[in-house]
Amino acid sequence: MALILADVGGTNVRFASVAERSAVPAQIHRFQNDDYASFDAALEAYRAQIGLGAASALSVAVAGPVTDRKARLTNRNWELCTEALARAHGFERVYLLNDLSALGYALDSLDADGLAPVLDSGAPPNGADQRLVVGVGTGFNVSPVLSFGGTSVCLRAEAGLGSLPSRVVRLLEDYVGGAAPWVRCAEDAVRGPGLAELHAAATGQPKIDARDVIAAANTGDAAAEASVKVYARMLGELVLDLRLLYMPQGGIFMAGSVVRGLLDSPARDTFIDTLRAPASVKSSLAPVPVSLITQDEAALRGCLAFARALG
Template sequence: MALILADVGGTNVRFACARGGVIDAALTRRFQNDDCASFDAALAAYLGQVKVRQIEALTVAVAGPGNGVSARLTNRDWQFDTRDLARSLDIDRVNLMNDLGALGYALDLLDEDGVRVLLPAEPSLAAQMQRLVVGIGTGFNVSPVLSHSGGVTCLLAEAGLGSLPSRMRTPLEAYLDKPAPWVRCVEDVISGPGLSRLHHEATGVRLDARVVLERAALGDAAAMASREVFAHMLGEWVQDLRLLYMPTGGIFLAGSVVRALLDSPARDIFVQTVSAQPTVKSTLPPVAISVITQDEAALLGCLAFSLSA
């Protein structure tokens, strides 16, 4: 019997198939969301390609809010319902989870090649019980990860929809030299589209975040400035997240935007910002900060969740 796994992001959807508790790498596929009318269409295309039979269960990680029975993709009009999916596949079990939660379930399965340490620390065994996954890509969100005797629990959150803290708005508006009323929440600036809008507001040039980072890597002064301000604001936000969630077992950053950003010289700005104490009143011990580098990490988390459900 096969387990079908899906990681649905704002830009693409990844599928995998597992048998005997192991993902078959030959059956892993990625589809661009723009090429699919719905998740159901993408799923049908995947199953048509890999010719999987005797499906036992489907586990889907969605980049958007959900309640375990239904979910929706934040940045696209895709709806998910466990009952409809079970009916269409003629199976009894469909699991819906948040994409950041899937990364949380994957933390203990990632090897050294799947995680890159940015800021090391030595948490105690007890401290490792509380960790935080932070996703920066098409959108922004977090998932607190709690380890306990029964396994792992990944809590739901919508941190990207919270108001922009003053510690982030101050450098933003100083860089733009004007107010930024278009920033209604954290996700409006700390995300791929947020970096694109930041650069546009500063320069009048509208570029995809990937292009901004590529131009910065080539020495474009305007792109480098936008990249550095973005890295500073991200560092300030991570400092707030340390206070809000107390992730003494470590913070794990994920997403294409943050990976590209922290592979650049802007890494030094981010590390310098997060190395300071969050506020003048706080005396927190150092927290390890790492980047999840494995593209299929969320699929591993889907597998772990599916096997434990």
């Protein structure tokens, strides 16, 4: 019987199905969250669209904290519970994991087509060492990845809900000329809506989507380019702090629509130059390699790896 995979973000949910002996997700479809009142409704729409009747299991990556077999989206009022999903949809097993953890479980299945180099540390990544996945999109979070004995374990974290480092706060307040009331935690400053708020506060113009700020920077808009470069430095400084917190000598792996757009903008060099700097005045740690996860189905692959690891 089939295994259903789901990658639930703040804006979209992506589904796939996998036959019992298959190693590759198939029947991949994406749905807009705004079109559905709940995850259950989106799941039923997917099953109807591909004509899938019975399925033995469901493995779901969620953009939010996962605890005690329950999950809640950080940026949307959707709740998921393993027992409720199994009962409502006839699954024998339901697995829930954080979306960044899912990307961590996918790392070992990604090849050169799924990763793009951002910063070369001068040494090849050590896959047996600690690694770190950093996601920047509708939200912000990380997942530390520990590998030993051929097995990877991805730890839970909610780094985006912690405090913003003081050096990032200084960059932000210097640019907007004062306090930033929209920033209540680290995520508020560096996720996509944070860039939108930053640009509006600095220019006094109406707020536009982060994608539109980056697009304007790409067309030569000087104000948008300034905002994107400040944002790139803020994000780079935060990643330097994460380097100290998690010691990812095996590499940092960036993911998410916002960081993809940033690396295709005039702020790419600003971001990379910031990552090359010492992590702190006391740190003697060498830079670690940084890559961008480019495969759209990476989280679905991680859901598959996680489900199969648990039997």
